[in-house]
Amino acid sequence: MKKISSLFLLALISGAVTLGAYKVFFEPRQVITDASERQTPFINTSFPAVATSADDVNFIEAAENTVHAVVHVKNVTISKAPTSLFDFYYGSGGTPRAQVGTGSGVIISPDGYIVTNNHVIANATELQITLNNNKTYTAELIGTDAETDIALLKIDPEEDLPYLAFGDSNQVRLGEWVLAVGNPFNLTSTVTAGIISAKARDLDERDDRFQSFIQTDAAVNPGNSGGALVNIRGELIGINTAITSQTGSYVGYSFAVPSNIARKVVEDIMEFGNVQIGNIGIRGIDAKNVSEGIDETEGVYIDEIIEDSGADQAGLQSGDIIKSIDGIKVSKFADLTGYLRSKRPNDRVSLSILRNSNEITVPVTLLKNTTYDIRNLGLSVKELSQEDIRKMGDIEGVKIVNSVSYWKEGNFDLEGKVLVAINDMKTASIDDVKEAISNLSKYRSLSILVINENGERERIYIRD
Known part of the structure; x- marks a missing residue:
């Protein structure tokens, strides 16, 4: 009996040891966490994110509304293909051929005004608009601006059209x-x-x-x-x-x-009938490109103030750095010019500028752009001031204020002279200059007529 009891006790102890070892080494541990500790400082994100409310991103409505306000633009141009070597070299003839280009446009009013790119409709002899419902109309060209690459067209629909509102x-x-x-x-x-x-x-x-x-x-x-x-x-x-x-x-x-x-x-x-450009009247560069003298890497550094401009009248100075315009940050020149393209002459803007390490606010009234860079000729011109007219007499033209280096290398000192004609087209204003340049053929020679400080006329011929 004593032997049996000993064996039973030994078995009981062995079982307890085995159970304890299992509990310690093999059974998963249960972790108890206080509910107040469940918050985490990290934001958990599931991929892909699942929309859970009407405020989440949804393209459906915007897409459905937009496709009906976007149109197909077909541009038909007539060109003459050369049929002989004489035609090829002198461009004097050839067989007329129709060329078709395509693009898109956006309806911006229910009565059929359409905005598109200038390069989509350039040189068109016929413009055709196809709506999203496949209806086709002939379009009238209302006007263009090559500088911003924007053109305005008009069709005459039988009923109001879907259109898009401009955002900011x-x-x-x-x-x-x-x-x-x-x-x-x-x-x-x-x-x-x-x-x-x-x-x-x-x-x-x-x-x-x-x-x-x-x-x-x-x-x-x-x-x-x-x-x-x-x-x-x-x-x-x-x-x-x-x-x-x-x-x-x-x-x-x-x-x-x-x-x-x-x-x-x-x-x-x-x-x-044309684009009105409000101009500050400066020549500037990105602050980051100024080689020495300043520590600023953002903003527009004013290199030169244009005479009689809004900047001149407001007291801006060479060396000022424009940091913002109407509260909008200016990091580079494109920030400034992009904002100004939405303004007109006589609009007033507020410039925040850095001058001698002090930031000041200067109100500037934008004036009509009286300067223009003629890229084709490498010249910058401005409209004549009353002082210019007093000095040079009662003449019509624009004053040459800057020229690229190859003019000087060719011993042509044009700065200060008055440009009075391009290819015998009078250039009494900046608008006249733009009109004359727009009528130039890419591959033909041209001439400019200038008047020097002594009132003498000089004609210069230029060939490509």
């Missing part, structure tokens, strides 16, 4: 969702989505032309030019205009003219 492009933010709508590859209206990648983008800082684009990664391809860039509320915030690619097709980025600029160009064309 100054308020768009980096990372904001957008839709690009157009007619790539001659397809009907196509919608692509992306985000705002950059603002006030200058594609070529070496080019003195105006450039201040919205950059997006929404896919844009040939045929999208002139189409709509809209936000998720369906507001028009840009006119798609360009891609940068070695192949001519989309490779990741595309560019749009900001809606504030497009709207102002359209309103000017409708009211004045």
Whole structure:
């Protein structure tokens, strides 16, 4: 009996040891956490994110409304193909041939006004508009602005058309969702989505032309030019205009003219017949490109004040650095010019400038642009002041205020002289100069007529 009891006790102890070892080494441990400690300082995100409310991103309504306000633009031009060597070299004849180009446009009013790119309709002899419902109309060209690449067309529909309202492009933010709508590859209206990648983008800082684009990664391809860039509320915030690619097709980025600029160009064309440009009157460069003397890397450094300009009257000085305009930050020259393109002569702006390490606010009244860079000729001209007329007599022309180096290398000292004609077209104003330049043929010679300080006329012939 004693032996059995010993064996039972030994078995009982062994079982307890085995159970204890299992509990310690093999059974999952239960962790008890106080409810007050469950909050975490990290934000948990599931991928992909799932929309849970009406406030979440939704492209459906914006896309459905936009496609009906975007149109297909067909541009028919007539060119003469050379039929002989004589035609080829002298351009004196040839067989007329119709060439067809295509693009997109955006209806901006129910009565049929349409905005598109200038390059979409350039040199057109006939313009045809096809709506999203396949109705086709002949369009009238109301006006264009090559500088901003904007054109205004008009069709006469039988009923009110769907249209897009302009949004405020100054308020768009980096990372904001957008839709690009157009007619790539001659397809009907196509919608692509992306985000705002950059603002006030200058594609070529070496080019003195105006450039201040919205950059997006929404896919844009040939045929999208002139189409709509809209936000998720369906507001028009840009006119798609360009891609940068070695192949001519989309490779990741595309560019749009900001809606504030497009709207102002359209309103000017409708009211004045041309674009009214409000000018500060400075020559400036990005602060980051100033080689010495300043520590600022953002802003526009004023290199020169134009005589009798708004800047001159407001007391701006060479060496000032523009940091903001009307409360909008200015990091580079394209920020400044992009904002000014939405203003007119006699508008008043508030500049925040840095002068001798002190930041001050200066109100400036914008004046009509009295200076113009003639890129074809490498000359900068300005309209004559009353002092110029007093000194040189009662003449009509524009004063040459700057010239590129090759004029000086050719012993032509043109600065200070008055340009009175280009190819015998009078140049009594900046508008006259623009008109004369627009009528120049790319491959023909030209002449300019100037008057020097002694009242003597000088004619200079220029050949390509």
